[in-house]
Amino acid sequence: xxxxxxxxxxxxxxxxxxxxxxxxxxxxxxxxxxxxxxxxxxxxxxxxxxxxxxxxxxxxxxxxxxxxxxxxxxxxxxxxxxxxxxxxxxxxxxxxxxxxxxxxxxxxxxxxxxxxxxxxxxxxxxxxxxxxxxxxxxxxxxxxxxxxxxxxxxxxxxxxxxxxxxxxxxxxxxxxxxxxxxxxxxxxxxxxxxxxxxxxxxxxxxxxxxxxxxxxxxxxxxxxxxxxxxxxxxxxxxxxxxxxxxxxxxxxxxxxxxxxxxxxxxxxxxxxxxxxxxxxxxxxxxxxxxxxxxxxxxxxxxxxxxxxxxxxxxxx
Ligand SMILES: NC(=O)c1ccc[n+]([C@@H]2O[C@H](COP(=O)([O-])OP(=O)(O)OC[C@H]3O[C@@H](n4cnc5c(N)ncnc54)[C@H](OP(=O)(O)O)[C@@H]3O)[C@@H](O)[C@H]2O)c1
Numbered sequence: 001x002x003x004x005x006x007x008x009x010x011x012x013x014x015x016x017x018x019x020x021x022x023x024x025x026x027x028x029x030x031x032x033x034x035x036x037x038x039x040x041x042x043x044x045x046x047x048x049x050x051x052x053x054x055x056x057x058x059x060x061x062x063x064x065x066x067x068x069x070x071x072x073x074x075x076x077x078x079x080x081x082x083x084x085x086x087x088x089x090x091x092x093x094x095x096x097x098x099x100x101x102x103x104x105x106x107x108x109x110x111x112x113x114x115x116x117x118x119x120x121x122x123x124x125x126x127x128x129x130x131x132x133x134x135x136x137x138x139x140x141x142x143x144x145x146x147x148x149x150x151x152x153x154x155x156x157x158x159x160x161x162x163x164x165x166x167x168x169x170x171x172x173x174x175x176x177x178x179x180x181x182x183x184x185x186x187x188x189x190x191x192x193x194x195x196x197x198x199x200x201x202x203x204x205x206x207x208x209x210x211x212x213x214x215x216x217x218x219x220x221x222x223x224x225x226x227x228x229x230x231x232x233x234x235x236x237x238x239x240x241x242x243x244x245x246x247x248x249x250x251x252x253x254x255x256x257x258x259x260x261x262x263x264x265x266x267x268x269x270x271x272x273x274x275x276x277x278x279x280x281x282x283x284x285x286x287x288x289x290x291x292x293x294x295x296x297x298x299x300x301x302x303x304x305x306x307x308x309x310x311x312x313x314x315x316x
Contacts, residue, residue, distance in 0.1 A: 002035055003028040003297070006046035006053065007066055011286065015045075018290040026297070043297050048072040054079055062086060062300045064293050066284055068093060068151065069231060070310045071204040085310040086296040092285025094154050100281040101155045101199055101229065102162065104253045108197050108225035109141055109164075113251050117272055138163035144195030145169070146211070147202035147230065148181065149316075150308065151282070155199060167194045171314075192219040197227065203316035204231040214239040223250045229281040232257035237268075244273045255281040 003026055007015055012030055019028050029035060031046075031053075041057040047066040054063060055078040062084045063073060070085045107113060111127065118125055129136065141164055145156045148170035160166045160178030167180045169191045174181060182191050185207075192198070198220060202208040212228060213236040226249055228235050237258065243249045251273040257266075260279055268274050299306035310316065 001026060001042050002040050003043045003045060003293075004031055004034055004041045004057070005029070006031040006044060006049050008047075014286040015290070018286050019293075022290055022294055043300070045293055046073065049076065051076045052078045054083070062296070064088075064296050065310075066289065069203055070316075071231065071233075074310070074312075081312065084300070084305060086292070086300075086306050087308045087310055088284050088289060088292060089150050089308040090284060090288045090292045092288040093282050094150060096282035096285070097151045097201075097229065098154050098158050100255075101201075101227065102158055104227045104229075104275075105143055105159060105164070105197055105199065106162070108227070108251065108253070109136075109138065113253075113273070113275055139165070141165065141196045142167060142194045144191045144198045145179075146191070146198065146200045148174070148176065148179075149201070149203070152199075152201040155201065164197075165194075167191050188216075189219050192216055193221070195224060196221055197225045199227045200230040200234055202230045202234060204233050205315035207315070209233045210236050212236065212240075214243065217243040217248050220249070222248060224248075225250050226252040228252065229255045232260065240274075241267060241271060244271065249273075251275070253277065255279055 003019070003023070005015055005019065005028060016030050035041060038057045039059050042059055042061050043064055044054055044057065044060060045064040045066055054060065054076065060083055064086045065073060065088050068088050070087055073079060073085055143159050143164045143166050145152050145159070145166060145168045148156060148168045152168065153176060156166050156168045156176055156179045166178060167182060168176065169182050169188060171183060173183050200212060202211065212226065212234050217239065235254070240252060244252065253275040254268060255277045256279055262268060262276060268276055296306040
């Protein structure tokens with residue numbers, strides 16, 4: 001009945017300390033250490049376990065993802081498909097994403113990446129862009145949010161609170177105050193067409209891969225700005241640079257990539273209209289994330305499925 005933690009070396013001590021404080025009734029091990037008999041392990045907490053590792057433990061009840069997205073777990077060809085996966089949902093991760101997305105949307109709205117570029121060229125060029133000769137305010141700008149799950153809904157609400165017009169896209173209908181919610185594949189073009197700034201917070205699934213492509217960019221208003229905090233596989237990389245170079249898009253903030261770390265020779269690094277961040281939009285905060293691990297294990301022990309468990313039929 002033990003827990004095996006597989007995490008990055010730089011967060012190992014924090015997780016181990018938090019678990020030691022909170023898990024009095026269950027032994028835990030930090031990979032690559034583990035019990036002599038793999039059959040003793042009933043839960044694995046991991047974000048990107050080495051391929052084949054999870055299949056080594058015959059008595060697992062569930063996997064507890066340390067990340068919101070579980071695509072790095074399900075991508076393992078040896079992953080035992082019957083095992084439930086609890087996604088990471090915790091207030092620190094949600095709050096962190098809100099802060100990152102607000103910062104990027106406000107920066108795009110205020111053209112801060114353009115002024116940073118101008119500074120490098122010693123260029124003093126204030127730009128008036130509004131139709132009435134005035135700089136637009138948030139109320140003049142529409143932000144599209146792809147994905148209205150735990151993170152997308154929180155960001156959409158916060159953006160509406162800042163005064164932006166917000167259009168959100170999900171699979172199923174719901175009401176979110178201040179947000180124009182559109183659903184289904186047929187609604188996507190309308191969301192893209194409305195989005196002066198587009199925030200991608202979709203999970204990676206067969207339906208959402210490659211969704212940010214030349215066709216999507218062509219549907220967005222000329223000079224729109226893209227913020228990709230979902231997954232690298234959502235973006236067709238070779239379509240982005242022409243869209244930026246031709247002025248179809250004004251700029252892009254990219255936090256996630258098909259290959260991470262982004263290779264040093266990748267053209268995104270040096271492109272003047274791209275802001276690269278190293279998959280840091282939001283990370284799980286250990287002190288609040290540990291509650292999720294403990295709560296999910298307790299639910300599985302009782303024979304229940306905790307909320308925010310991966311649904312293989314939906315793919316997220
Ligand atoms: N960059 C980072 O640091 C970072 C950090 C955390 C998470 N992420 C990414 O953010 C993603 C979202 O996390 P979350 O916790 O918000 O996920 P979530 O709660 O599962 O929400 C997913 C949302 O996407 C919608 N969706 C899924 N497939 C769709 C489709 N085909 N068409 C339209 N809408 C679709 C869902 O619609 P319904 O509501 O109708 O089901 C839901 O609103 C994660 O999967 C991960 O990839 C990135």
